Amino acid sequence: MEHKVSSDEKSFAELSPTLKELQISKSFKHLNELTPKEKQDFFDSFDVILCDCDGVIFQSLHDVLPGSTEAIDYLKRQGKEVIYVTNNSIIPIEAQLKKFQKCGLEVKKHEIVHPAQTISDHLKSIQFDGLIYCVTSEAFKAVLREEGFQVVEQCTTFVHSLEELRAAIYSDDPVKAVIIDVDFNLSASKLMRAHCHLKNNPDCLFIAGAADTLISLDGKDVIGPGPYISVVENTSKRKALILGKPGVALRDIFMAKYNFKEPQRGLFIGDSLVTDVRFGKMCGFQTLLVLSGSTTREDLQSNLQEMETPDYVIDCLADINGYFS
Numbered sequence: 001m002e003h004k005v006s007s008d009e010k011s012f013a014e015l016s017p018t019l020k021e022l023q024i025s026k027s028f029k030h031l032n033e034l035t036p037k038e039k040q041d042f043f044d045s046f047d048v049i050l051c052d053c054d055g056v057i058f059q060s061l062h063d064v065l066p067g068s069t070e071a072i073d074y075l076k077r078q079g080k081e082v083i084y085v086t087n088n089s090i091i092p093i094e095a096q097l098k099k100f101q102k103c104g105l106e107v108k109k110h111e112i113v114h115p116a117q118t119i120s121d122h123l124k125s126i127q128f129d130g131l132i133y134c135v136t137s138e139a140f141k142a143v144l145r146e147e148g149f150q151v152v153e154q155c156t157t158f159v160h161s162l163e164e165l166r167a168a169i170y171s172d173d174p175v176k177a178v179i180i181d182v183d184f185n186l187s188a189s190k191l192m193r194a195h196c197h198l199k200n201n202p203d204c205l206f207i208a209g210a211a212d213t214l215i216s217l218d219g220k221d222v223i224g225p226g227p228y229i230s231v232v233e234n235t236s237k238r239k240a241l242i243l244g245k246p247g248v249a250l251r252d253i254f255m256a257k258y259n260f261k262e263p264q265r266g267l268f269i270g271d272s273l274v275t276d277v278r279f280g281k282m283c284g285f286q287t288l289l290v291l292s293g294s295t296t297r298e299d300l301q302s303n304l305q306e307m308e309t310p311d312y313v314i315d316c317l318a319d320i321n322g323y324f325s
Ligand SMILES: [Mg+2]
Pocket: 052, 053, 054, 055, 056, 270, 271, 272, 293
C-alpha cells in the first residue's frame, strides 16, 4: 500500500515554496534568477536608491546586517545616489549618523528622511507658530525643539485618581498641533489629552509620523503607533496628516523636495510590503523587497494587493555587493 506522506512528515524546505515557484503566481522577480543580461539591464535602470534602514541595513537598534553597508558602499561607488527613508525617529539623528559611520558609511543628516524631520520641515513650510503636544519619543521632541518649536511638557506621573486624571488631560495650554509617533511610554491619559486638544480646538493640527500597525522588535512584531493614531482619529472624528511611510502627504512632500524628474529611475529598497513597497509604488519608483526584515517568504504566498507586490525580491542587501559588472 502506498504510504501517503502527511504534512507533518514533510520537511520545512518541502513545505516552503521556493521563490521561483512563488514567482509563477506573483509578478515579482528574484534578482538571483535573472540572466546576466537582465541583471545588467536592471542595474542600468535606476540612478537613485531610496533605502529603508531597519530590516535592510540594520537588524536591530544596534546591530548591522552583515554585508549590508558594504553593499551600499558598492552601489555608491557605481555612481548610484542613496537617500535613506526611515520611519524611525526614536534614535537621535546624531546617534543614527554615528551608527552609519561605525559601519564605514559616510551619511549626511540631509540624506536621512525620517518623520520628526519631515514634520518639522512641514511645520516650517506652513509657518506654524504655536505650542505642540507630542505623543512621541524624547528624540522626536528634541528634533522639534532644535528646529525652534515649542513642545508642551508632559506630566509623566502615573494617574491614581480622577483628580490626577483631570490634571493630566485638561490643559489651558494653547496647543495648536498634536503629533503622534512611536512612544514607548504611551498611556491612556496621553491619548485622552490628545483627544481633548483636538476636540476642543477644531483648528488644532493633527499630524502623525510613523503609522505602522506593527513594528519589528528582536524579529517579533509588536504594536506600532498606527492603532493608537486610529483611536484618536475615531474619537476626535479628525483625520491625521500622515508624514511617515506610506502616507500620501509624505509622498507629496518627498517628491517635491527631491524633484524626481523620472521616478521610474529610482529604486525603493525595503523590508516591508505595507510600508516600503506600497510607498515606493505610490511614488512611482521600482521596488526591491529584501527578506532580511519583517517580510518572510511565507508572506509572499498570501494574496498580495497590487500596490504591495514588489517588482524584485532578494534575500538580503548583502547579495547585491559585487553583483553587477
Ligand atoms: Mg524596515
